[in-house]
Amino acid sequence: MTRWALLLEYDGTNFVGWQRQDSGISIQEVLEAAATNLTGGERVACTTAGRTDSGVHAMGQVVHLDLPDRYDARRVRDALNYHMKPHPIVIVRAAIVAPDWNARFGAIHRAYRYLILNRRARPALMANRVWHVAAPLDSDAMRRAARHLLGRHDFTSFRAAACQAKSPIRTLERLDVDRDGDLITLSVEARSFLHHQVRNFAGTLRLVGDGSWSEDRIPAVLAALDRSAAGPTAPAAGLSLVSVRYPEDPFQ
Amino acid sequence: MTRWALLLEYDGTNFVGWQRQDSGISIQEVLEAAATNLTGGERVACTTAGRTDSGVHAMGQVVHLDLPDRYDARRVRDALNYHMKPHPIVIVRAAIVAPDWNARFGAIHRAYRYLILNRRARPALMANRVWHVAAPLDSDAMRRAARHLLGRHDFTSFRAAACQAKSPIRTLERLDVDRDGDLITLSVEARSFLHHQVRNFAGTLRLVGDGSWSEDRIPAVLAALDRSAAGPTAPAAGLSLVSVRYPEDPFQ
Incomplete structure (x- = not known):
């Protein structure tokens, strides 16, 4: 067998997420069915760098799977x-990798983007791609608040109850807030993330943006080590997995 | 009555275009029906800066219409x-304008964007927003070819047979070609355009990009004054109306 790394793009709107579930179609299921079709019936299992939730998109998801030796990348x-x-x-x-290469455990950096459309009118062109927030948001205050989250912290306050990670400690390398007209972009980077961490950042920063919370409240939210101290989980539609990095780029 | 200028965004995918037609739903029809709903039954007609074709999008379309005096902008x-x-x-x-303000005849500048997704894989996240071209395109050659089109020319070779403009002469102010990874963006600006002019530019530059035509062929294509001398009309999905300018910005 040959191990392949695949770079995936998908619109997550109508899927139950990466992982197989009884409630609908998953990305994993579509990809594995296609691989089984390719091999002519052999069951193929694939492993992903990040199990995105229902409605979350990806332009740079990475996956590995094993296929019989007879194919080329094209x-x-x-x-x-x-x-x-x-x-x-x-x-x-698609690129051939070493037999022990692992899309999940080999990844050393993940970049996500969260988009907020901040205007009265609902999205037309960006429907299902943004979180629509009609109330005016102060993106400068959001940017200042975000700085408190950078670095190594116990992120229990921003972690979903269902999170399976052993440790709630992560090192946040980037959390930029940029506004271009009505569109606010959060650019978030770390080696790895807790479940819902980026969406919980977005939901919390929105409360700072609309003036409900002071930007100085963030250190106390972190220190509380309590999910209920942070803001609500922002909608999945605004989130995209932009890229995953490895010690060596498998696609170069 | 009060005259209103409206700034519109739309996803043109499932419409027959701006203008009313028997074959399906038009943008004009949806907007005029909404205006009639607002006024409580009075028939409202609206005039647009640019009658986009079926499948063409807009983030900066401008329209005017007259409404009874009783409303505010919100x-x-x-x-x-x-x-x-x-x-x-x-x-x-939405903004109040003078009773003789005209979205179409008052416009002094229009900006369009045409997107080409240049890779083997079909679009997932940008479905219905790009022209998918699988063959590798040389965007530098396209950029050099585009320069021949700048300035004042008789654009008969790039004009649809159905075009209703009195003169085929236009002054092209901008036709930039930029590549960002797999995405090629054409940024096109002029006071006004002929019918299908931007899509015919895209269809022609693609032939230069894939090596079918030399970039030096463009002056001869222009000089032919013959639609069949230029390339085919590129698909509507790649085109968006980005902005329309007036001597004074009505939305300021």
């Missing part, structure tokens, strides 16, 4: 893309 | 947006 990419039609999931690149 | 915007639900058409801003 065929793996094009055949899997053919079999995944018409689902909005595509493989942008 | 009500016009919010009520029309309410009545246009669930169509992906929204009014981002």
Whole structure:
């Protein structure tokens, strides 16, 4: 067998998320079915760098799977893309990696983007791609508040109850807040994240942005080590997995 | 009556275009129906800065219409947006203008964007927003070819047969070609355009990009004054109307 790394793009709107569930179609299921189609019936299992939730998008998801030795990169990419039609999931690149290469455990950096459309009018062109917040948000205050979250912390206050990580300690490398007209972009980077961590950041920063909370409240929210101390979980639609990094780029 | 200028955003995918047609739903029809709903039954007609084709999008379309004197800007915007639900058409801003202000004839500058997704994999996140071209395109050659189109020319070779403009002469102020990874953006600006002019530019530059045509062929294409001398019309999905300018910005 040959191990392949795949770079995936998908529109998560109509999926139950990465992981198989009884309640609907998952990204994993579509990809594994396509791989089984390619091999002509062999069951194929794949492992992802990040199990995105229902409604979350990706332009740079990374996955690995094992296929019989007979394919080249072009065929793996094009055949899997053919079999995944018409689902909005595509493989942008495919590359052979070492047999012990692991998309999940080998990853050393993940970048997410969270988009807020901040205007009265609901989204038209960006429907299902943004969190629509009609109340005016002070993005400068959000930016200052975000600085308190940078670095190594116990992020229990921003962690979903369902989170399976052993430790709530993470090192947040980047949390930028930028405004371009009506669009506010949160750019968030770390080696790894807790479940719902980025969406909980977004939901909390929004409370600072609309003036409900002072930006100075964030250190106390962190220190509380209590999920109920932070803001609500922001909607999935605004979130995208932008990129995953490895010690060596498998697609170079 | 009060004349209103409206700034519109829409996803043109499932519409027959701006203008009313028997074959399906138009942007104009949805907006005029919403306005009639707002006034409580009076028939309202609106005039647009640019009659976009089926599948063409807008983030900065401008329209004018006349409404009874009793509304303020917030009500016009919010009520029309309410009545246009669930169509992906929204009014981002509404402003009172002079009774003789005209969205079409008053416009002095229009900016369009044409997006080409240049990779093997079909679009997932940008479905219906790009022209998917799988063959590798040389965006530098496209950029050099585009320079021949700048300035004042008789653009008959790039004009749709159905074009109703009196003169085929236009002054092209900008035609930039930029690549960011797999995405090629054409940024096109002029006081006004002929029917299909931007899509015909895109279809022609693609032939230069894939090496079918030399970049030096463009002057001869222009000089031919013959639609069949230029490339095919590129798909509507890649095109968006970005902005329309007036001597004074009505939304300021």
